[in-house]
Amino acid sequence: MALNQFLILAAFLFGTGVYGVVARRNGVLMLMSVELMLQAVNINLVAFSAFLHDVSGQVFALFVITVAAAEVGVGLAIILLIYRNLGSPDLDRVEQLKG
Amino acid sequence: MLDLAWIIPVIPAVSFVLILLFGKRMPRGGSEIGVAALAAAFVLSCLTAYQWIQRVEDATGAHGALSAFGRGLRASTGEEVVVHPVVHGFTWFQSGGMKFQAGIQIDGLSVLLLFVVTLVSLLVHIYSTAYLAGDRRYTHYFAALSLFTTSMLTLVVAHNTLQLLVGWELVGLCSFMLIGHWWEEQPNSDAALKAFFTTRTGDIGLMIGIIVAFFAAGQTFDIVATNQAALEVAGGHTIWLVAASCLLIGIIGKSGQFPLHTWLPDAMAGPTPVSALIHAATMVVAGVYLGARVYPVFWEGFSISAGGVNAMALIGGITIIIGALLAFVQDDIKKVLAYSTISQLGYMVMGLGVGAWTAAVFHLFTHAFFKALLFLGAGSVSHSGSHHSFDMKRDMGGLRRYMPTTFWTFMIATAALCGIFPFAGFWSKDEILVTAGQGGFTFFLWVGLVGAALTAAYMTRCVYLTFFGEFRGHGEPHESPRAITVPLVVLAVFSALAGLLNAVPFGIEKFKEWVEPTFAFPHVVHPDFSYAWASVSVIAALAAIAAAVFWFVREEQLGALRGLTGRNRAAGAAYTFLENKYYLDHLYTGVVVGSIKGPIARAAYWVNQNVIDGVLNGTAYLARRAARFTYDVLDQGVVDGAVNGIAAQTGEAGGLLRSVQSGRIQRYALLLFAAVGVLSLGLYVFN
Amino acid sequence: MIAQNVAFWIIALAMAGAAIGVVRSTNVVHAALYLVVVLAGTAAQYILLAAEFVAWVQVLVYIGAVVILFLFGIMLTRAPMGHETDLDTDSRWSAAVVGLFLFGVLTALLVDAFGDKEIVLHEPTRTAAVADSIFRTYVLPFEVVSMLLLAALVGAVVIARRD
Numbered sequence: 001m002a003l004n005q006f007l008i009l010a011a012f013l014f015g016t017g018v019y020g021v022v023a024r025r026n027g028v029l030m031l032m033s034v035e036l037m038l039q040a041v042n043i044n045l046v047a048f049s050a051f052l053h054d055v056s057g058q059v060f061a062l063f064v065i066t067v068a069a070a071e072v073g074v075g076l077a078i079i080l081l082i083y084r085n086l087g088s089p090d091l092d093r094v095e096q097l098k099g
Numbered sequence: 100m101l102d103l104a105w106i107i108p109v110i111p112a113v114s115f116v117l118i119l120l121f122g123k124r125m126p127r128g129g130s131e132i133g134v135a136a137l138a139a140a141f142v143l144s145c146l147t148a149y150q151w152i153q154r155v156e157d158a159t160g161a162h163g164a165l166s167a168f169g170r171g172l173r174a175s176t177g178e179e180v181v182v183h184p185v186v187h188g189f190t191w192f193q194s195g196g197m198k199f200q201a202g203i204q205i206d207g208l209s210v211l212l213l214f215v216v217t218l219v220s221l222l223v224h225i226y227s228t229a230y231l232a233g234d235r236r237y238t239h240y241f242a243a244l245s246l247f248t249t250s251m252l253t254l255v256v257a258h259n260t261l262q263l264l265v266g267w268e269l270v271g272l273c274s275f276m277l278i279g280h281w282w283e284e285q286p287n288s289d290a291a292l293k294a295f296f297t298t299r300t301g302d303i304g305l306m307i308g309i310i311v312a313f314f315a316a317g318q319t320f321d322i323v324a325t326n327q328a329a330l331e332v333a334g335g336h337t338i339w340l341v342a343a344s345c346l347l348i349g350i351i352g353k354s355g356q357f358p359l360h361t362w363l364p365d366a367m368a369g370p371t372p373v374s375a376l377i378h379a380a381t382m383v384v385a386g387v388y389l390g391a392r393v394y395p396v397f398w399e400g401f402s403i404s405a406g407g408v409n410a411m412a413l414i415g416g417i418t419i420i421i422g423a424l425l426a427f428v429q430d431d432i433k434k435v436l437a438y439s440t441i442s443q444l445g446y447m448v449m450g451l452g453v454g455a456w457t458a459a460v461f462h463l464f465t466h467a468f469f470k471a472l473l474f475l476g477a478g479s480v481s482h483s484g485s486h487h488s489f490d491m492k493r494d495m496g497g498l499r500r501y502m503p504t505t506f507w508t509f510m511i512a513t514a515a516l517c518g519i520f521p522f523a524g525f526w527s528k529d530e531i532l533v534t535a536g537q538g539g540f541t542f543f544l545w546v547g548l549v550g551a552a553l554t555a556a557y558m559t560r561c562v563y564l565t566f567f568g569e570f571r572g573h574g575e576p577h578e579s580p581r582a583i584t585v586p587l588v589v590l591a592v593f594s595a596l597a598g599l600l601n602a603v604p605f606g607i608e609k610f611k612e613w614v615e616p617t618f619a620f621p622h623v624v625h626p627d628f629s630y631a632w633a634s635v636s637v638i639a640a641l642a643a644i645a646a647a648v649f650w651f652v653r654e655e656q657l658g659a660l661r662g663l664t665g666r667n668r669a670a671g672a673a674y675t676f677l678e679n680k681y682y683l684d685h686l687y688t689g690v691v692v693g694s695i696k697g698p699i700a701r702a703a704y705w706v707n708q709n710v711i712d713g714v715l716n717g718t719a720y721l722a723r724r725a726a727r728f729t730y731d732v733l734d735q736g737v738v739d740g741a742v743n744g745i746a747a748q749t750g751e752a753g754g755l756l757r758s759v760q761s762g763r764i765q766r767y768a769l770l771l772f773a774a775v776g777v778l779s780l781g782l783y784v785f786n
Numbered sequence: 787m788i789a790q791n792v793a794f795w796i797i798a799l800a801m802a803g804a805a806i807g808v809v810r811s812t813n814v815v816h817a818a819l820y821l822v823v824v825l826a827g828t829a830a831q832y833i834l835l836a837a838e839f840v841a842w843v844q845v846l847v848y849i850g851a852v853v854i855l856f857l858f859g860i861m862l863t864r865a866p867m868g869h870e871t872d873l874d875t876d877s878r879w880s881a882a883v884v885g886l887f888l889f890g891v892l893t894a895l896l897v898d899a900f901g902d903k904e905i906v907l908h909e910p911t912r913t914a915a916v917a918d919s920i921f922r923t924y925v926l927p928f929e930v931v932s933m934l935l936l937a938a939l940v941g942a943v944v945i946a947r948r949d
Binding site for chain 3: 003031
Binding site: 021030094095 | 671763764765768
């Protein structure tokens with residue numbers, strides 16, 4: 001197996017995730033797109049771990065999974081709060097940061 | 100205590116934290132912590148000062164000269180005694196092989212400032228307990244005062260310019276917080292912002308100056324090393340000229356010098372004790388302190404020993420005149436004092452510019468007392484006399500009968516400010532003028548004299564409008580509580596006597612002996628006392644007072660008459676009798692006495708009216724026109740216009756960028772990812 | 787090797803299709819189910835790469851916990867269960883351009899950097915080796931991550947609390 005086939009698959013997932021993060025209005029869907037990007041990162045880590053015969057990459061992948069779980073928890077809580085305050089999970093209603 | 104002086108700034112810092120944490124729960128809202136901390140800091144400062152004096156006297160005694168005879172004797176034996184400053188430091192942080200230090204440098208100058216800052220701050224703390232009693236943010240006010248004191252003390256004891264910069268910025272922040280203490284009212288928060296941004300403009304100069312000096316002195320922020328390098332003119336004259344010019348911009352911003360002085364009168368929006376502490380006695384003299392601290396940089400940079408005209412003296416001279424003229428057209432007593440502060444700071448900067456190091460620092464010392472006293476006196480008047488108003492024409496007048504302590508302390512401060520013998524201001528101002536005259540700066544000698552006369556005149560107007568004549572306000576004026584009068588009396592004692600520390604004709608030169616650096620800067624100019632110039636300056640001041648009394652008192656009586664008639668019509672029958680008495684009095688003097696005057700009296704009257712009055716009126720008219728012109732055109736038009744113009748430009752540029760700030764995080768994400776892509780592509784292509 | 791390559795490409799195509807489904811689906815629940823496909827595919831790729839432990843953690847944590855969280859989130863925000871055309875913002879096209887652009891740049895970089903380097907696998911990574919690495923070399927990050935999880939737990943509760 002070529003190293004690159006994994007890396008390019010990861011790049012594709014990443015690009016798709018970027019599209020989703022920007023294009024999705026619904027907060028839950030945006031978080032799912034973030035998960036896609038994190039999958040891309042993990043595939044890279046594990047692929048390099050196998051390529052270099054070094055277990056560290058897998059350890060980092062585990063850390064990323066943990067952090068991702070935390071991120072989803074907090075992210076969903078925030079979206080719940082937005083939903084409760086604005087009556088919709090749509091992120092483009094959140095424009096209090098407007099300059 | 101000299102080695103342990105770092106404790107002094109730490110005490111108010113601890114008090115700041117304690118007030119923030121526990122202030123609200125204390126029975127007196129945290130003010131007792133602030134007062135206790137400042138009392139401790141003041142005692143330790145006195146101890147430090149005492150030990151420093153011991154050190155100086157020991158050093159001189161070791162060389163066989165009797166210290167009681169002062170420096171004059173030693174100079175005659177040709178021996179120069181060097182008293183080294185006490186320097187302690189530790190490595191603050193390390194970056195790229197460069198160690199950044201923090202520490203203390205205790206010498207005459209810093210001991211002097213320690214004493215002044217802790218004393219005035221202590222008195223202001225005590226004063227504030229009465230002045231701000233019942234305020235919405237009483238606890239926060241005292242926390243901010245403590246933070247200010249600790250920042251100012253950090254600045255004062257700094258042994259390197261970097262630490263000095265830290266303290267400098269912190270006092271600016273505290274000044275911002277305290278000017279905007281009552282930020283609910285728009286003008287107050289505007290004034291706070293104006294003060295902050297205007298001083299920040301100067302701070303850019305200061306930062307560049309510090310960086311230039313850092314490289315010029317061989318990559319060190321150390322003040323002693325910088326001064327030595329400057330005296331050796333290491334790296335050539337030009338780099339020191341650049342450093343001095345940049346540092347001068349910092350001084351202009353902080354010490355309210357022309358053209359960045361406009362923030363200081365607006366800063367009077369803050370509580371009056373704050374104006375006394377920050378905008379009269381301590382923070383605004385930070386610029387002068389910086390000038391005195393790294394004086395060799397200015398000495399070499401501006402070639403002060405050569406005489407003539409240099410930027411520093413010129414800025415100071417312009418500020419003296421402009422500040423004094425502006426003080427004439429203000430009706431707000433605090434604004435009069437603010438412009439007076441600007442003018443007096445001009446004296447200090449000019450003093451440094453003409454080589455009068457000792458005189459400038461001496462003026463800083465005396466000015467701190469009498470100007471703080473004037474502000475606290477104005478605060479006392481508004482607190483108990485005029486219902487929290489500062490308008491002299493509408494709400495004051497005749498208060499000397501109701502507030503004797505405030506009146507007499509205010510008079511002492513006024514005498515000190517006007518330079519009347521033997522009050523404090525006389526000795527310090529005179530020393531600046533004499534040094535200017537003997538150092539080849541004749542032009543600035545005359546500027547200083549004109550400034551002294553103007554000072555005496557506007558202070559006379561201010562005192563007259565506030566304390567003499569009829570009471571024009573409403574309510575029952577009464578003397579202020581003891582927490583206010585006691586600080587006034589203490590400051591009055593200092594205002595009256597502080598000048599005697601350096602009374603040259605009496606053979607006392609203690610101030611010079613204790614404060615003047617003998618280490619790393621031997622070139623301080625010492626003028627001989629001149630009875631001629633001293634008499635000229637006092638006579639100029641007295642003449643100005645007389646002229647002002649003549650002019651303003653007459654104007655004021657007419658004004659009072661008009662005011663009374665206006666109220667008479669509205670008031671009704673109850674006051675008619677008293678009012679009519681006034682009418683009759685004027686009818687008598689104007690018609691009856693006038694008609695029975697003989698021809699000689701009439702001739703004398705004609706001369707009086709047409710010749711003497713004409714001269715007086717003409718002079719006063721010109722002065723007022725000049726002041727009005729300066730205020731309207733220069734101050735409000737040109738300087739403010741430039742500031743506002745820059746603000747408008749920034750606003751427009753912001754408007755263009757505003758469309759990018761959509762507030763939608765997904766837009767930001769889009770831009771972020773696009774930028775990452777472009778940067779990666781760039782790396783790919785160019786590698 | 788050929789068998790593995792065939793397996794990779796089948797799984798990779800499924801993942802790519804599911805990923806597009808996640809970001810293009812007009813039904814929120816369907817999007818979540820597409821996400822399950824992607825996550826499972828990733829786990830399968832890990833097994834191909836002989837990283838068994840990571841693969842099982844992936845299944846447990848992601849499919850077992852994270853997807854359930856997502857479904858909860860969908861329910862609580864009462865997203866419409868049926869088709870919905872209003873799920874996307876109006877910057878769809880610029881998003882597509884940026885996504886494709888990033889994919890292109892990354893691919894070009896990767897091809898340039900790694901060419902046709904091969905992954906040579908000897909034997910599956912033993913879980914004991916992973917454990918050794920975590921508790922020897924990376925014990926401090928491990929503790930930090932546990933703190934992070936705790937903080938996130940508390941944070942999520944505080945943020946989402948109803949009062």
